Amino acid sequence: MAEVKISAVARTEFGKGAARRARRDGLVPAVLYGHGTDPVHVSLPGHDTLLALRAANALLSISIDGTSPQLALPKQVQRNPVRGTVEHVDLVIVKRGEKVTVEVPLHVIGADDKADRVIVMDQQTITIEAEATNIPAAIEIDVTGLEIGDAVAAKDLKLPEGAVFPGEPDDLMLSITAAKTQEQIDAELDAAAGGDEEAAAAPAEAESE
Structure with missing residues (x-):
C-alpha cells in the first residue's frame, strides 16, 4: 500500500x-x-x-x-x-520493516451467476501479520470453479510476501452452499407465519381462562 x-x-x-x-x-x-x-x-x-x-x-x-x-x-x-x-x-x-497485526477485508472474485448456489462468507475480514509498509488493501478469494460443498480455509489464501495468518490453517473463510428452492422458502415462510399465529393466540387463550 x-x-x-x-x-x-x-x-x-x-x-x-x-x-x-x-x-x-x-x-x-x-x-x-x-x-x-x-x-x-x-x-x-x-x-x-x-x-x-x-x-x-x-x-x-x-x-x-x-x-x-x-x-x-x-x-x-x-x-x-x-x-x-x-x-x-x-x-x-x-517503522519500516516492522511487522504489525491488522484486520484486512476479504474480497471475493470470480463469482458467477449460477442460481443454484450461494457464497457464504464465514469471515468478512482476516487478521494477518505483515510488514507495515506492505499491508494489502484486501485479500482476494478466487471462487472460480468452486462447486456446491466446496470451502476456502485460511491455508488456501494467497497472502502478500512475508505476511502470515496467526490463526489455525483450517479456519473457514467461505463456503459454497446450495441455494434454497422456492418450495423450501415457502415452507419456511409458512412455518414462521404459523408460529406467529400461535404466539398471538396464546394471550387470548390465557385471558379467557
Missing part, C-alpha cells in the same frame, strides 16, 4: 471546545503515539484525512510542522454518525 503524505500541525488547545473549533476550520484532531514516545497531539487537514482513510489500514507519512515525516497507521477513527466526517484519529507510529 502506498504511503499517503499528510502535513500536520501541533495542537496546543484541548477539550471539546477546542476540538469543535478545529473541525470548523476543516481540521481533524488526532493523537500520535507508539514506540515508547510521549503522545503528540496534532491537527490533520480534514479533506486529505478523509480521503486517506477510505482505504483500510492506510499508511500515513505524517510531517508535523515541517519536521521529518514519520509513518503511522490509524488505530481508531471516530466518525460523525450522520455526516460521516472524521472527528478524531488515534495514530500509532510504525
Whole structure:
C-alpha cells in the first residue's frame, strides 16, 4: 500500500471546545503515539484525512510542522454518525520493516451467476501479520470453479510476501452452499407465519381462562 503524505500541525488547545473549533476550520484532531514516545497531539487537514482513510489500514507519512515525516497507521477513527466526517484519529507510529497485526477485508472474485448456489462468507475480514509498509488493501478469494460443498480455509489464501495468518490453517473463510428452492422458502415462510399465529393466540387463550 502506498504511503499517503499528510502535513500536520501541533495542537496546543484541548477539550471539546477546542476540538469543535478545529473541525470548523476543516481540521481533524488526532493523537500520535507508539514506540515508547510521549503522545503528540496534532491537527490533520480534514479533506486529505478523509480521503486517506477510505482505504483500510492506510499508511500515513505524517510531517508535523515541517519536521521529518514519520509513518503511522490509524488505530481508531471516530466518525460523525450522520455526516460521516472524521472527528478524531488515534495514530500509532510504525517503522519500516516492522511487522504489525491488522484486520484486512476479504474480497471475493470470480463469482458467477449460477442460481443454484450461494457464497457464504464465514469471515468478512482476516487478521494477518505483515510488514507495515506492505499491508494489502484486501485479500482476494478466487471462487472460480468452486462447486456446491466446496470451502476456502485460511491455508488456501494467497497472502502478500512475508505476511502470515496467526490463526489455525483450517479456519473457514467461505463456503459454497446450495441455494434454497422456492418450495423450501415457502415452507419456511409458512412455518414462521404459523408460529406467529400461535404466539398471538396464546394471550387470548390465557385471558379467557
